Amino acid sequence: MGGWKMNAASIRTSLARRLGVLVVLVALVALVGCGASKGMGTVAPSKDPKADFLGTWTAVSVSDKDLGDLTLEDMTGLGIYFRITLVEDGTGTMDLAGDVEDLKWSLKDDTTVLINDSETAASSLELKDGKLVGDEDGTKMVFEKGDLVKEDMPKGGGSTDDKASEAVDYLIADDELATIRMTEVFVDFTGDPGFVVNFKNNSDKSLRIWSQSESFSINGEMREPIGLFELTKPGTYVDCKVFYDGAEVGHELASLKDISGKIELMDEDYNVLRTYDFSYSYGAKG
Numbered sequence: 001m002g003g004w005k006m007n008a009a010s011i012r013t014s015l016a017r018r019l020g021v022l023v024v025l026v027a028l029v030a031l032v033g034c035g036a037s038k039g040m041g042t043v044a045p046s047k048d049p050k051a052d053f054l055g056t057w058t059a060v061s062v063s064d065k066d067l068g069d070l071t072l073e074d075m076t077g078l079g080i081y082f083r084i085t086l087v088e089d090g091t092g093t094m095d096l097a098g099d100v101e102d103l104k105w106s107l108k109d110d111t112t113v114l115i116n117d118s119e120t121a122a123s124s125l126e127l128k129d130g131k132l133v134g135d136e137d138g139t140k141m142v143f144e145k146g147d148l149v150k151e152d153m154p155k156g157g158g159s160t161d162d163k164a165s166e167a168v169d170y171l172i173a174d175d176e177l178a179t180i181r182m183t184e185v186f187v188d189f190t191g192d193p194g195f196v197v198n199f200k201n202n203s204d205k206s207l208r209i210w211s212q213s214e215s216f217s218i219n220g221e222m223r224e225p226i227g228l229f230e231l232t233k234p235g236t237y238v239d240c241k242v243f244y245d246g247a248e249v250g251h252e253l254a255s256l257k258d259i260s261g262k263i264e265l266m267d268e269d270y271n272v273l274r275t276y277d278f279s280y281s282y283g284a285k286g
Contacts, residue, residue, distance in 0.1 A: 049110040050088070057132050057143040058083040064139045072148060081149045084115065099231050163187045164253055168195075173276040177203045178265055183239070185282060191251040194227070194243025195280070201232040208232075208266040209240065212275065216261030218249055228263070256282040 059082040060072045075081055086092040086105050092115075094101045105115045111127045125132040125143070132143040163186075170182035184196040199209045211228035218225075227242045249255045258281045265274040 050107060052127060053086055053105075053107070053113050053132075054088055055145050056083060056085060056147045057145055058148040059141055060144045060148065061142045062139065063141075076149060083147065083149070084143075086113070086115075163189060163191065166253065170280060172197070172263065172278055173265075173274070175202070175274070177201075177274060178207060178209070180209065180263065180276065182280060185253055185256055187246070187251060187253060188243060191246040192243045193246060193249065193251065193253060193255045194225070194241060195256065197228065197240040197242055198237060199230055199232060199240060200237035201234055204234045206231060206233050206268040207273070208268065208270065210264045210266060211242075212262040212264045216259070216278075218244060218259045219255075219257045221249075223249065225259075225261070231268070253282055256280070 058072065059075070062070045062075070064070075072081070080097050081095075082097070083095050084092060084103065085095070090104055090106060092103045092105055094103050103115055105113055108114050108124060113125050113127070113132070115123050115125065123134065123136060125134045127133075130145070134141045134143075165184055165186040167184055168182055172180040172182060174180075179198075179200040179202060181198045182195055183198050185193070186195070187193045197209075201207045208231050209229060211225055213224070214222070216222070216224050223244060225242045225244060228240055230238045230240050232238050244255070246255070260277075260279045263276045263278050264272050265276070266272050
């Protein structure tokens with residue numbers, strides 16, 4: 001995956017943040033795919049301009065001053081894909097790696113579609129040579145028609161074999177809304193150390209888990225963990241594989257020293273319901 005300006009961990013950090021906050025980052029509204037067509041290629045002109053935009057569009061490339069140039073294979077290799085569904089009645093959905101949000105859309109003109117969710121201003125995508133192109137805030141995204149995320153594409157960065165791992169049992173929270181538990185520490189195949197957080201939704205509504213911004217430190221230095229955000233439906237659970245850049249903190253389990261911060265529990269609309277303290281240090285007793 002050549003041409004990246006940042007290492008893999010930094011890219012995953014930026015993608016996670018940029019693609020995760022759909023209601024805040026207008027530029028990333030463009031990273032999703034629509035409808036039903038399975039094939040790639042050029043979209044034939046239509047008598048009804050709206051018909052050219054209906055279907056499934058998948059983000060196949062991202063060009064960004066910080067991230068560099070990413071292909072669909074690069075993104076799925078990092079466990080991320082984005083697509084939008086535009087329905088004829090002006091509604092649709094945004095799908096960020098399984099995290100689905102509703103959207104509304106309309107035509108600005110015969111070649112430009114405006115897309116927005118309930119909280120952001122409209123973001124525009126232009127139909128060029130059968131592809132949808134968005135270019136905002138220094139980030140250019142290109143979509144091709146069809147659901148192009150194949151089942152056999154690598155997801156999560158290729159090999160998932162960890163170099164080292166140990167089971168742990170650290171209860172972070174257990175109440176009527178959620179049970180949050182740290183279950184494992186690891187050094188992954190890239191040399192990045194991290195930990196697994198099991199997040200179980202005990203409520204009757206969808207909930208999100210999120211690392212509170214600018215609250216985490218490791219070994220006395222303010223650094224945010226990568227990957228501590230997930231959505232769960234009522235009565236379900238998910239394992240968050242959280243990590244730090246090994247080039248910055250070290251490549252050993254022992255690098256996971258004196259980690260502290262706050263974990264936020266949110267509803268589906270990102271309203272904070274609870275905040276939990278997190279504190280862990282590898283090798284500490286008790």
